[in-house]
Each structure stands twice: as structure tokens, then as C-alpha cells.
Amino acid sequence: xxxxxxxxxxxxxxxxxxxxxxxxxxxxxxxxxxxxxxxxxxxxxxxxxxxxxxxxxxxxxxxxxxxxxxxxxxxxxxxxxxxxxxxxxxxxxxxxxxxxxxxxxxxxxxxxxxxxxxxxxxxxxxxxxxxxxxxxxxxxxxxxxxxxxxxxxxxxxxxxxxxxxxxxxxxxxxxxxxxxxxxxxxxxxxxxxxxxxxxxxxxxxxxxxxxxxxxxxxxxxxxxxxxxxxxxxxxxxxxxxxxxxxxxxxxxxxxxxxxxxxxxxxxxxxxxxxxxxxxxxxxxxxxxxxxxxxxxxxxxxxxxxxxxxxxxxxxxxxxxxxxxxxxxxxxxxxxxxxxxxxxxxxxxxxxxxxxxxxxxxxxxxxx
Amino acid sequence: xxxxxxxxxxxxxxxxxxxxxxxxxxxxxxxxxxxxxxxxxxxxxxxxxxxxxxxxxxxxxxxxxxxxxxxxxxxxxxxxxxxxxxxxxxxxxxxxxxxxxxxxxxxxxxxxxxxxxxxxxxxxxxxxxxxxxxxxxxxxxxxxxxxxxxxxxxxxxxxxxxxxxxxxxxxxxxxxxxxxxxxxxxxxxxxxxxxxxxxxxxxxxxxxxxxxxxxxxxxxxxxxxxxxxxxxxxxxxxxxxxxxxxxxxxxxxxxxxxxxxxxxxxxxxxxxxxxxxxxxxxxxxxxxxxxxxxxxxxxxxxxxxxxxxxxxxxxxxxxxxxxxxxxxxxxxxxxxxxxxxxxxxxxxxxxxxxxxxxxxxxxxxxx
Numbered sequence: 001x002x003x004x005x006x007x008x009x010x011x012x013x014x015x016x017x018x019x020x021x022x023x024x025x026x027x028x029x030x031x032x033x034x035x036x037x038x039x040x041x042x043x044x045x046x047x048x049x050x051x052x053x054x055x056x057x058x059x060x061x062x063x064x065x066x067x068x069x070x071x072x073x074x075x076x077x078x079x080x081x082x083x084x085x086x087x088x089x090x091x092x093x094x095x096x097x098x099x100x101x102x103x104x105x106x107x108x109x110x111x112x113x114x115x116x117x118x119x120x121x122x123x124x125x126x127x128x129x130x131x132x133x134x135x136x137x138x139x140x141x142x143x144x145x146x147x148x149x150x151x152x153x154x155x156x157x158x159x160x161x162x163x164x165x166x167x168x169x170x171x172x173x174x175x176x177x178x179x180x181x182x183x184x185x186x187x188x189x190x191x192x193x194x195x196x197x198x199x200x201x202x203x204x205x206x207x208x209x210x211x212x213x214x215x216x217x218x219x220x221x222x223x224x225x226x227x228x229x230x231x232x233x234x235x236x237x238x239x240x241x242x243x244x245x246x247x248x249x250x251x252x253x254x255x256x257x258x259x260x261x262x263x264x265x266x267x268x269x270x271x272x273x274x275x276x277x278x279x280x281x282x283x284x285x286x287x288x289x290x291x292x293x294x295x296x297x298x299x300x301x302x303x304x305x306x307x308x309x310x311x312x313x314x315x316x317x318x319x320x321x322x323x324x325x326x327x328x329x330x331x332x333x334x335x336x337x338x339x340x341x342x343x344x345x346x347x348x349x350x351x352x353x354x355x356x357x358x359x360x361x362x363x364x365x366x367x
Numbered sequence: 368x369x370x371x372x373x374x375x376x377x378x379x380x381x382x383x384x385x386x387x388x389x390x391x392x393x394x395x396x397x398x399x400x401x402x403x404x405x406x407x408x409x410x411x412x413x414x415x416x417x418x419x420x421x422x423x424x425x426x427x428x429x430x431x432x433x434x435x436x437x438x439x440x441x442x443x444x445x446x447x448x449x450x451x452x453x454x455x456x457x458x459x460x461x462x463x464x465x466x467x468x469x470x471x472x473x474x475x476x477x478x479x480x481x482x483x484x485x486x487x488x489x490x491x492x493x494x495x496x497x498x499x500x501x502x503x504x505x506x507x508x509x510x511x512x513x514x515x516x517x518x519x520x521x522x523x524x525x526x527x528x529x530x531x532x533x534x535x536x537x538x539x540x541x542x543x544x545x546x547x548x549x550x551x552x553x554x555x556x557x558x559x560x561x562x563x564x565x566x567x568x569x570x571x572x573x574x575x576x577x578x579x580x581x582x583x584x585x586x587x588x589x590x591x592x593x594x595x596x597x598x599x600x601x602x603x604x605x606x607x608x609x610x611x612x613x614x615x616x617x618x619x620x621x622x623x624x625x626x627x628x629x630x631x632x633x634x635x636x637x638x639x640x641x642x643x644x645x646x647x648x649x650x651x652x653x654x655x656x657x658x659x660x661x662x663x664x665x666x667x668x669x670x671x672x673x674x675x676x677x678x679x680x681x682x683x684x685x686x687x688x689x690x691x692x693x694x695x696x697x698x699x700x701x702x703x704x705x706x707x708x709x710x711x712x713x714x715x716x717x718x719x720x721x722x723x724x725x726x727x728x729x730x731x732x733x734x
Contacts, residue, residue, distance in 0.1 A: 219639070
């Protein structure tokens with residue numbers, strides 16, 4: 001028996017329903033910029049130690065909600081849990097990010113790939129269930145995964161990259177193998193996201209963190225098509241509620257109109273895209289179909305003094321303009337977020353300034 | 368007395384004049400993928416040893432022309448010579464790229480900055496003169512610099528960065544100081560480029576390599592405005608010839624229409640932008656004003672087998688479509704290039720496939 005949701009502003013904005021203010025959450029809001037997160041992580045010993053322990057994962061997911069008036073919680077986990085469950089061996093090295101023990105670069109290793117047994121991801125579903133219970137209906141819980149292409153980048157490169165040489169070499173030389181990897185990834189991601197919903201996730205987000213490194217043409221063929229394949233398999237209603245889905249392609253602004261054809265509810269944007277332009281292109285007018293928009297302040301704004309943060313938050317809210325206020329219609333809506341994950345060097349008190357300014361000024365914009 | 372130009376295809380395409388085929392050159396075409404370059408660099412001892420020695424710089428600039436039917440040569444140098452001449456102490460560490468001994472992060476260091484005495488950059492002008500002579504009119508010589516914003520990124524960060532935290536912190540916290548840095552940079556870059564023209568450069572390129580990391584709004588204020596300030600000070604005719612100017616903002620596709628208002632001749636594009644869309648937006652019809660376009664194949668294509676390289680080169684040429692062929696009019700033109708510098712791991716024989724395919728297929732497209 002789950003508690004009734006006290007604050008459904010985020011979910012309503014996802015479904016393009018009018019809200020009293022602009023909801024806000026932050027990518028990577030449970031992270032190293034919070035001393036309490038660092039304390040829990042120290043107890044857990046490692047990033048994966050933290051993510052695979054239900055109590056720790058629950059604790060860190062709720063930490064930012066204690067400090068800030070956030071309108072959503074997001075499962076504490078990583079975008080790369082699926083390939084880890086495929087047997088690639090995910091670890092996080094200090095300061096260097098994710099690393100896989102095994103890489104996929106030849107026909108033999110591609111042919112061995114298959115969607116993982118979901119039992120290997122049980123720690124994630126247990127965490128979702130535990131977090132949902134711990135939230136007691138305060139705000140909705142977002143589940144997530146990396147996109148098929150973004151997973152493939154790490155599976156082929158074995159780690160982050162600055163030129164994507166290995167994954168693009170495979171893609172250009174053996175597109176057949178790349179399509180096989182992406183098909184396996186898409187089906188696995190869809191099963192994984194559905195299982196998160198069954199465990200209690202109330203919205204889903206697909207992080208196409210590396211879609212923006214692709215050439216025009218390659219993006220549509222190797223990233224967008226497989227995000228669409230995930231979406232075609234996701235259950236969109238569960239337990240009597242709509243499950244909105246957010247798709248975020250970092251650096252994908254040029255393909256926004258094509259992304260608007262995806263069967264998702266919300267498009268995430270990074271800071272290079274003007275929100276007003278995006279609203280015009282894909283936001284839809286009141287009473288007409290369209291996508292809700294999420295984003296998109298530069299996380300580096302949080303390093304400036306509070307007065308400047310206020311100014312930049314105003315600028316982002318102003319760029320979207322007044323959201324629609326007619327409760328009888330769906331129309332253009334905005335969910336405030338960063339354009340990328342929050343930096344570990346962010347002063348935690350600056351985040352309060354951002355959150356409070358979003359709430360206060362977005363009410364003024366509706367008045 | 369300089370030799371008459373044998374191949375002016377590149378210059379004519381820059382000026383939107385009809386050409387018999389699509390000219391091609393490659394960013395970083397004199398680079399580590401060529402064994403003969405590595406041999407010269409070994410003799411020079413270091414990157415700056417190579418760049419500051421007129422004979423070595425001349426030798427490596429001409430090396431790719433011996434192998435490939437390139438339509439332009441580009442001065443062998445670095446985008447960061449101007450801040451080096453300001454006294455910041457540029458070095459290149461093996462595998463890690465450029466590094467400055469001194470960084471600019473506070474008011475005192477900003478106030479000390481001023482445009483360098485051009486005599487400190489004499490090694491560049493001497494190299495331009497020497498290369499121009501050595502070319503004996505085979506193809507035109509391109510001079511270049513980093514953009515004011517791109518120089519500022521390195522001057523504040525002290526090196527490459529993956530989050531641009533320091534430079535964006537300064538920009539958001541103390542925009543007044545950032546504007547001072549950019550003003551000094553713009554005036555210095557303009558003087559530097561004019562001196563390259565006086566030494567023999569026949570075209571100029573401004574590399575705004577990091578413009579694309581800026582938020583919408585910040586790009587216009589801190590990058591585009593200062594590129595415009597450089598352009599306003601550049602001499603566009605010298606020794607009876609037009610000096611075309613190329614502006615390349617990596618990741619700048621979203622701002623293409625705003626970039627089209629720059630007083631330059633050519634806009635460079637990376638691989639995320641569709642050339643046909645770009646032509647429609649800013650290329651101009653025959654008989655009407657517009658910008659020539661340069662780019663934009665993903666350098667990672669060069670890691671695939673020759674048959675795939677041919678396919679991808681066709682795809683890029685097809686995306687631009689047929690260039691105009693009426694010699695009495697200016698109209699949309701394309702200069703083939705990569706969307707970024709060539710990788711050091713590129714097989715040199717694959718570059719021949721690319722160059723020869725551009726020439727052959729672009730003639731077919733005009734037939």
C-alpha cells in the first residue's frame with residue numbers, strides 16, 4: 001500500500017498539465033557536492049558498493065530532499081548497470097569515471113551479447129521499492145537508464161572517451177555489428193525500465209548522454225532509432241497512473257524536431273538550446289500536442305555568487321516564457337533542471353538559491 | 368615576387384564562385400598521422416621547437432601536399448601562439464595537449480594583460496613567408512588563430528578541460544573581467560592575423576574550438592561578439608587579392624543563422640550539422656548573398672575500410688547537393704574538410720581515398 005502523492009507538480013508538468021509553479025530537480029542531485037553523500041559513500045567503500053546496497057542507495061537518494069524543496073527524487077544508480085549485468089564488469093576508478101573489465105570490439109564478443117537476466121539487476125529494483133516506501137509520497141520517484149547508443153559507447157570504448165574512436169570505428173566499419181549491439185541494448189533497457197516501474201518508479205528517463213557526438217545521419221540511425229525501439233516496449237500506465245518518459249540527448253539540439261517524433265512525454269535539453277526556440281519548435285500550443293521540456297541551466301552557473309545565480313535562473317525561466325495556466329487543457333510546460341549533472345565542486349548553499357528562485361519567480365511569471 | 372597561383376579552386380570556393388570540383392583540405396593535415404611529420408618533430412625535440420623553427424615549420428606544412436592532391440596548405444602552428452606571446456608560457460606535454468605556465472583567474476592578472484608585441488610572434492610571420500615561397504604557387508596558404516573566447520578558455524583553465532569550470536566561473540561571476548580578457552584577445556588576434564596576411568597568408572581561419580561549450584546567450588555575448596570584433600579589424604584585400612576569412616565554431620550548429628551575420632566569407636561546420644540544412648539556412652541562392660560552407664565529415668570515418676570511406680564521402684557531398692556552376696554568379700559553394708582535426712591514429716593511405724573521392728565524385732555531381 002503506497003502513500004498518496006503530496007506533490008505531483010513534476011508529474012503534471014511532464015504530462016503538459018498546468019502547474020502553479022515550475023517544478024525543479026537536478027541531474028545527479030544525490031552526489032559528491034553533498035558532504036552527507038560523501039559520508040555515506042565512505043561507509044560503502046565504492047560507488048558500486050553504494051549503488052548495490054539498498055539501505056545506502058535509499059539514504060543518499062533522500063539526502064538532497066532534506067536540504068532542498070525538490071519536486072522529484074531520482075533513483076540513486078548509474079546509467080551503466082545494464083551492461084554490467086551483461087557481464088562486462090563495471091567499476092568506478094577515483095576521478096576517472098566508469099570502466100568496464102571487458103570490451104566489445106569484435107564479431108565474437110558481439111555474438112555473445114544478450115539481454116541480462118533481470119535477477120542480476122535485482123539490487124536496482126529493491127532500491128526502487130525501498131526508496132518509494134521511504135519517500136512516503138513526498139515527491140515522485142524517477143527511474144532511469146542509459147540509452148542503447150550511450151551504453152554501446154561505454155561497452156566498446158571500455159570507459160569514457162574524448163574521440164569515440166573505437167565505437168565509431170566499429171560503427172563505420174561494421175554497421176551490422178553495431179546494429180546487433182544496439183538491438184540487444186534496446187530490448188534489455190526496455191525490460192529494465194519496465195521492471196523499475198513495477199518496483200515503484202513513477203516516471204522514467206533515458207539518458208542519451210553521447211548521442212550528440214554522432215554525425216547527422218548516424219545519430220538518426222544508431223541513436224534515435226534505438227531510443228524509439230526502447231519507447232515502443234515501455235509500459236506507459238501502471239497501477240492506475242501514467243508513467244511519463246523523458247528523453248535527454250546531450251548535444252542533441254540540432255535534431256530536436258526529429259526527437260519530437262519520439263513517443264515520449266518530455267525532451268531534456270542542454271544549455272546550448274534556447275528554451276523559447278525549443279518551445280516554438282516542439283512545445284505545442286495549448287490544446288495541441290507537443291512535448292514538455294526539461295532543462296537547461298549551465299551547472300557552472302552554480303559557481304557564481306547568489307545574486308548572479310538568481311539572474312541566470314530568471315534568464316532561463318524567461319527564455320521559456322510564461323507556461324500555460326489553463327487547467328482544462330494540455331499545453332507547453334517546463335521542468336527546470338540543469339543541462340547536465342551537477343558538479344562535485346558545487347557549494348551546496350548555492351543549490352538552495354537556485355531551487356528557491358525557480359519556485360518564487362515561476363509563480364510571478366504565472367501571475 | 369611571388370609565383371602565380373596554379374590552383375585557386377579553394378579561394379574561388381571561399382568567395383562563392385563556381386569551381387570545377389569541390390576543393391578539399393584537412394584540419395591538422397600536417398600532423399602525427401604522417402610518419403614524415405613524426406620524423407621532423409623528433410629532430411625538433413618538441414611541438415614548440417617545431418613551430419618556432421622556420422625550416423621545420425615549412426617542411427611539415429608541405430609534407431601532406433607531397434602525398435595528397437590537397438587544394439590548400441595551412442600554416443603549421445598552434446591556435447595558442449597569441450597568449451604564449453602575452454607571456455603565459457605555452458608548452459605541450461606528451462599526450463595531454465597544451466599547457467600554460469601562468470593562468471589568468473583574478474583581477475590583478477586580467478589587468479596586466481595586453482596585446483603582445485608582434486615581434487614576439489615573428490617566428491610565425493617568418494614561417495608564413497618561408498612557406499609561401501616554398502609553395503611556389505601550387506596552392507594557397509591559410510593563416511589562422513584561435514578565437515578570443517577559445518584563447519580565454521585556455522588562458523583561464525591553463526590547459527584543456529572537460530567542464531570549463533574555471534573559465535565559466537569567471538564568466539558568470541565577473542563578466543566584467545571576462546569582457547576585458549576578450550577585448551584584449553580580439554584586438555591581439557586581429558593584429559596577428561593581419562600580420563600573417565602581410566607575410567603571405569592568402570586566406571584566414573578563426574578557430575572557435577570551444578564556442579560550442581557555452582550556453583545560449585553566453586555564446587552570443589562572450590564568443591560571437593568578439594569574433595565579430597576581430598573581423599571588423601581584419602584587412603580583407605592585400606596585394607591586389609581578396610583575403611577570404613573562415614570562421615569555425617565547433618558545436619555551433621544551433622547558432623548558424625546568427626553566425627551568418629558575421630562579416631566573414633566561409634562558415635566551418637562539424638559533423639553534427641546537415642550540410643543541406645546549413646545551405647538552406649545560410650548558403651544563399653545563386654545571385655544572392657550567403658556564406659560558403661566548409662566541412663564536415665567525422666574524422667573517425669577514416670578508420671573504416673576504403674569502400675566505407677567512399678560511401679561516407681559521397682554521403683557528405685550528397686548532403687550539400689550540387690553546387691552552383693554558373694561562373695557569372697556567386698552562389699552556394701562547399702569546401703570539403705573534416706568536422707575536426709584529423710586523428711593521429713589515421714592510416715595515411717585512407718586519406719588518399721578521401722581526397723581522391725572528393726575530387727572525382729564532386730565532378731560527377733556537377734556533370
